[in-house]
Amino acid sequence: MERWAQGSGLAGGRGGPGGRFGAGADKPERKLKDHTVREMYKRMFLHVKGRWVIMLLALGCLIANSLLEFVIPQLTRYTIDTAIPGHQYSALPWIAGGVLGTAVLLGIFGYLSSVSLASVGQRAIYDIRNDLYRHLQSLDMAFFDRNRTGDLMSRVTSDVGMLQQLVSSGMMQIATDLFTFTAIALYMLYVDWQLTLLLLATFPLMIWTTRKFSKRIRSSFKTVQQSVAEVSNHLQDTLSGIRVIKSFASEEYESERFAVRSETNMNANLKTVKLRAVYEPIIDILNYLGMVAVLVFGAWQTMRGDLTVGAIVAFLAYLRLLQNPIRHFSRILNTIQQSAAAYERIVEVLETKPDVTEKPDAVKLPPLRGHIVFEDVGFSYRDDVPVLRDFNLEFKPGQIVALVGPSGAGKSTVAHLVARFYDPQQGRITIDGYSLKDIAAKSLREQMGVVSQDIVLFNGTVRDNIMYGKPGATDEEIAAAAKAANAHEFISAFPKGYDSEIGERGVKLSGGQKQRLSIARAILKNPRLIVLDEATAALDTESEQLIQEALGRLLVGRTCLVIAHRLSTIQTADLIVVLDQGKITESGTHAELMELGGKYRRLYDMQFPQETNATEADQ
Numbered sequence: 282m283e284r285w286a287q288g289s290g291l292a293g294g295r296g297g298p299g300g301r302f303g304a305g306a307d308k309p310e311r312k313l314k315d316h317t318v319r320e321m322y323k324r325m326f327l328h329v330k331g332r333w334v335i336m337l338l339a340l341g342c343l344i345a346n347s348l349l350e351f352v353i354p355q356l357t358r359y360t361i362d363t364a365i366p367g368h369q370y371s372a373l374p375w376i377a378g379g380v381l382g383t384a385v386l387l388g389i390f391g392y393l394s395s396v397s398l399a400s401v402g403q404r405a406i407y408d409i410r411n412d413l414y415r416h417l418q419s420l421d422m423a424f425f426d427r428n429r430t431g432d433l434m435s436r437v438t439s440d441v442g443m444l445q446q447l448v449s450s451g452m453m454q455i456a457t458d459l460f461t462f463t464a465i466a467l468y469m470l471y472v473d474w475q476l477t478l479l480l481l482a483t484f485p486l487m488i489w490t491t492r493k494f495s496k497r498i499r500s501s502f503k504t505v506q507q508s509v510a511e512v513s514n515h516l517q518d519t520l521s522g523i524r525v526i527k528s529f530a531s532e533e534y535e536s537e538r539f540a541v542r543s544e545t546n547m548n549a550n551l552k553t554v555k556l557r558a559v560y561e562p563i564i565d566i567l568n569y570l571g572m573v574a575v576l577v578f579g580a581w582q583t584m585r586g587d588l589t590v591g592a593i594v595a596f597l598a599y600l601r602l603l604q605n606p607i608r609h610f611s612r613i614l615n616t617i618q619q620s621a622a623a624y625e626r627i628v629e630v631l632e633t634k635p636d637v638t639e640k641p642d643a644v645k646l647p648p649l650r651g652h653i654v655f656e657d658v659g660f661s662y663r664d665d666v667p668v669l670r671d672f673n674l675e676f677k678p679g680q681i682v683a684l685v686g687p688s689g690a691g692k693s694t695v696a697h698l699v700a701r702f703y704d705p706q707q708g709r710i711t712i713d714g715y716s717l718k719d720i721a722a723k724s725l726r727e728q729m730g731v732v733s734q735d736i737v738l739f740n741g742t743v744r745d746n747i748m749y750g751k752p753g754a755t756d757e758e759i760a761a762a763a764k765a766a767n768a769h770e771f772i773s774a775f776p777k778g779y780d781s782e783i784g785e786r787g788v789k790l791s792g793g794q795k796q797r798l799s800i801a802r803a804i805l806k807n808p809r810l811i812v813l814d815e816a817t818a819a820l821d822t823e824s825e826q827l828i829q830e831a832l833g834r835l836l837v838g839r840t841c842l843v844i845a846h847r848l849s850t851i852q853t854a855d856l857i858v859v860l861d862q863g864k865i866t867e868s869g870t871h872a873e874l875m876e877l878g879g880k881y882r883r884l885y886d887m888q889f890p891q892e893t894n895a896t897e898a899d900q
């Protein structure tokens with residue numbers, strides 16, 4: 282049975298209309314866009330827009346730091362050119378004080394800028410991560426069918442984390458580096474324009490190298506991020522399915538598969554490191570080329586008496602300062618390219634529009650009576666494989682309608698459509714006369730309860746899990762629901778009662794207890810419409826009886842769609858519909874269908890051979 286109420290998207294192997302995205306060898310690589318970096322900055326600025334004061338403080342501190350950088354070389358020049366030749370002993374303490382004072386100020390401004398940038402950056406990341414999560418929540422089931430949970434998880438965690446680096450260090454650093462670079466270059470031109478021009482001649486070469494490398498670095502970062510997603514997919518699948526792995530004794534096999542994914546990640550990382558390892562020394566060599574020019578040409582000028590020794594020392598110090606932004610830039614380039622790769626993966630999610638959308642003037646459903654009609658419905662998950670064809674079915678208010686049929690017949694699909702997880706391609710579905718396409722999905726789902734065989738309990742206490750059906754319910758309401766679901770007794774037997782923590786996916790509860798808890802959750806919600814995806818696994822007789830009793834209380838007085846696997850439980854249904862390959866082949870009450878002697882009868886005879894034999898013997 283399809284895990285239909287869970288929405289975890291573990292059914293990732295299926296393709297779907299609209300194509301999926303994400304990491305994986307079978308997926309085409311999305312072309313890296315040149316304008317990604319610009320787009321990314323634009324979006325980042327939108328996020329930091331409201332925090333101008335802090336941004337200005339950070340910028341002010343960074344500019345102050347750039348200006349302070351000028352002071353120490355000037356003090357050096359003064360010491361060499363004036364203080365030493367003039368034997369100015371009294372100037373030495375001042376020079377020492379000046380250098381140390383500048384260093385302290387550099388430290389203070391550095392601290393202020395880092396802290397304020399980090400606070401703005403973290404806030405932006407917080408916003409982006411929440412936007413992304415909210416958007417993910419708004420996407421339809423088809424999206425989760427197409428994409429793997431681990432991949433989506435890595436987008437929300439690791440990719441957003443990458444952007445964090447950009448915001449907290451990269452963004453402002455570029456602004457201040459540009460400022461420092463321009464200020465120092467202008468000053469150097471003023472001091473010695475020939476020497477400066479000679480120096481700047483190496484820069485076009487640096488820009489060219491940077492451009493050449495940046496594209497390759499970004500594409501290799503994207504591979505790294507995709508391999509992280511693959512590792513994350515594998516972790517998600519195998520850790521949540523650890524019982525299956527252990528029961529098949531396939532720990533070794535899984536470890537080997539994991540090692541393969543880790544190796545891909547390692548190789549992708551090594552490739553980026555190699556690229557950087559080539560790029561950074563090239564930039565360093567070009568920097569030294571500039572230094573050689575200053576040394577040789579500066580020494581020549583000094584020998585001719587055009588330049589003082591102090592001036593050339595100061596010039597060399599400024600050269601270092603001029604090269605700092607460039608060296609930074611090579612590092613920031615990594616951050617930018619890494620973030621751009623991550624940003625693309627984030628935007629892929631943000632730009633995905635759900636296929637099932639709500640009209641702007643969607644109707645909010647009034648309290649439901651529960652009259653559901655399928656009119657000539659045709660539906661397929663994938664264009665080429667029809668699942669339901671010319672499907673007509675009516676649920677009268679308060680009726681229990683049971684769907685039976687072989688595996689893959691389309692029973693769960695009917696339930697998916699009632700909840701509007703998908704829209705049918707043909708025909709229409711109405712509820713109390715409203716077409717599902719015209720209504721606000723929330724107003725439908727709020728009045729709908731789902732009890733699925735694949736029970737999902739969330740981390741938290743027993744109370745939290747029951748209350749999921751009605752946030753803010755009182756303790757009395759919760760206990761009443763638990764009593765009706767035959768769950769109160771076992772809950773009370775726990776040392777902490779309703780406050781007992783449930784482990785991940787309810788591992789500390791037995792199968793029957795989990796089912797009763799999920800029934801309590803549905804009873805508390807008190808929906809008008811119930812979808813019951815009946816459990817296939819047989820429980821012991823006592824547990825089974827408790828559950829049947831609980832279900833009996835849940836179903837009474839509501840419109841119910843029961844996806845039935847065991848025919849014993851649906852004999853009292855108002856209407857039994859037999860589905861085969863997406864078509865209704867028989868329908869009627871239990872007695873009518875038994876009388877008819879068709880497919881239902883055959884299924885029934887298969888499930889209860891003794892009963893049939895006994896009846897035949899009686900005759």
Ligand SMILES: Nc1ncnc2c1ncn2[C@@H]1O[C@H](COP(=O)(O)OP(=O)(O)OP(=O)(O)O)[C@@H](O)[C@H]1O
Pocket residue numbers: 282283292295426662663668686687688689690691692693694695
């Ligand atoms: N999310 C999906 N994407 C693509 N195909 C799907 C999806 N869910 C179900 N299908 C296909 O649609 C058909 C009907 O599936 P459905 O789950 O409705 O059958 P079912 O009658 O509930 O079967 P079972 O009793 O085994 O759960 C099957 O062929 C199945 O492979």
